[in-house]
Amino acid sequence: MKTIKIKTKADGKNDVKVLVIYTGGTLGMVYDAQTDSLVPFDFAQIPDNLPEMARLDFEISVLTFDYLLDSSNMNPKVWMELAEIIQENYSKYDSFVILHGTDTMAYTASALSYLLENLNKPVILTGAQLPIGVARTDAKENFITALEIAAAQTHSRPVISEVCIYFNSVLLRGNRARKNESVQFNAFESENYPVLAEAGIKIEYNKPYLKHYDQDAILKVHQTFDENVLILKLFPGITQKVVRNVLEIKGLRGVILETYGSGNAPTDEWFLKLMKEFVDKDIIFFNVSQCNGGRVTQGRYQTSHFLQEIGVVSGADITTEAAITKLMFALGQSNDIQEVKKILKRSIAGEMS
Numbered sequence: 001m002k003t004i005k006i007k008t009k010a011d012g013k014n015d016v017k018v019l020v021i022y023t024g025g026t027l028g029m030v031y032d033a034q035t036d037s038l039v040p041f042d043f044a045q046i047p048d049n050l051p052e053m054a055r056l057d058f059e060i061s062v063l064t065f066d067y068l069l070d071s072s073n074m075n076p077k078v079w080m081e082l083a084e085i086i087q088e089n090y091s092k093y094d095s096f097v098i099l100h101g102t103d104t105m106a107y108t109a110s111a112l113s114y115l116l117e118n119l120n121k122p123v124i125l126t127g128a129q130l131p132i133g134v135a136r137t138d139a140k141e142n143f144i145t146a147l148e149i150a151a152a153q154t155h156s157r158p159v160i161s162e163v164c165i166y167f168n169s170v171l172l173r174g175n176r177a178r179k180n181e182s183v184q185f186n187a188f189e190s191e192n193y194p195v196l197a198e199a200g201i202k203i204e205y206n207k208p209y210l211k212h213y214d215q216d217a218i219l220k221v222h223q224t225f226d227e228n229v230l231i232l233k234l235f236p237g238i239t240q241k242v243v244r245n246v247l248e249i250k251g252l253r254g255v256i257l258e259t260y261g262s263g264n265a266p267t268d269e270w271f272l273k274l275m276k277e278f279v280d281k282d283i284i285f286f287n288v289s290q291c292n293g294g295r296v297t298q299g300r301y302q303t304s305h306f307l308q309e310i311g312v313v314s315g316a317d318i319t320t321e322a323a324i325t326k327l328m329f330a331l332g333q334s335n336d337i338q339e340v341k342k343i344l345k346r347s348i349a350g351e352m353s
């Protein structure tokens with residue numbers, strides 16, 4: 001990994017220092033004629049592509065991954081590496097901007113929000129729908145504004161002290177965001193939590209919804225994920241054979257049960273029996289709705305009553321992205337089922353309410 005310093009207007013006196021971590025994604029891609037597809041490029045070329053950076057009045061350093069990733073190749077090992085990089089550089093920099101592909105950005109933002117306990121500096125993820133070299137690219141606005149948000153301070157304190165996604169003029173809490181658009185520029189939404197800031201002529205922060213800055217917070221970085229999990233999405237017509245087969249996967253410890261509406265599932269005898277059988281085998285089920293908005297309320301309908309009774313954990317208004325990363329995180333924290341359930345039930349970093 002190499003770190004380069006970008007030439008800006010910073011004068012070296014009390015300047016805010018931002019570390020950009022470039023992981024890959026469309027933002028830094030160029031067209032490769034050989035494969036007729038988009039491939040990552042060397043970020044050392046960024047000043048040529050984004051001369052506007054020279055006009056910013058804070059220090060910017062860029063750390064580039066040795067292997068640039070299309071974010072479809074993201075995984076828990078890289079999340080832990082990112083957390084480690086932030087830990088190592090925490091005292092040297094005031095804030096962090098992570099350049100990341102859009103496909104799995106919401107998963108990475110969620111994972112980092114759990115890994116970085118007691119964070120009191122901004123960690124802003126951004127990327128683009130069009131590569132930076134393309135004339136109509138959204139990369140420039142996304143990147144420059146993400147840098148400005150990362151550098152924003154009031155009374156020498158950062159305005160933001162949590163993991164966020166900045167994209168297409170809106171700042172979202174990272175673990176509340178999801179990618180909902182693959183063609184238009186407005187790639188991300190946060191159905192169950194208000195936008196944290198809107199960037200127009202001015203950047204307007206939605207102060208009541210920002211995580212409070214805690215001067216005494218000391219960063220604690222966690223380093224564990226258990227990948228023995230799966231997402232079981234219900235659909236009308238799902239068979240007993242399918243459900244049994246996935247639940248019998250060797251080593252499985254946790255399941256995101258993607259249910260209908262406010263947490264409802266079929267009440268067929270075979271389904272209820274299977275659920276009970278695997279709950280008794282200490283598989284943890286976390287109930288997350290297939291709806292983007294609203295929340296799981298187990299027991300509201302007869303079709304979720306049984307799940308409540310047998311000890312399925314309600315995911316309330318959490319997204320699937322935040323839920324699967326939380327499940328991996330919680331299982332990594334403890335081998336005790338009750339302890340894992342306790343972690344799932346409480347909000348770790350504002351991911352559910």
Ligand code: ASN
Pocket residue numbers: 024025026027069070071072100101102103104127128129130
């Ligand atoms: N496939 C790309 C990625 O997630 C998509 C993007 O960045 N717009 O890395």
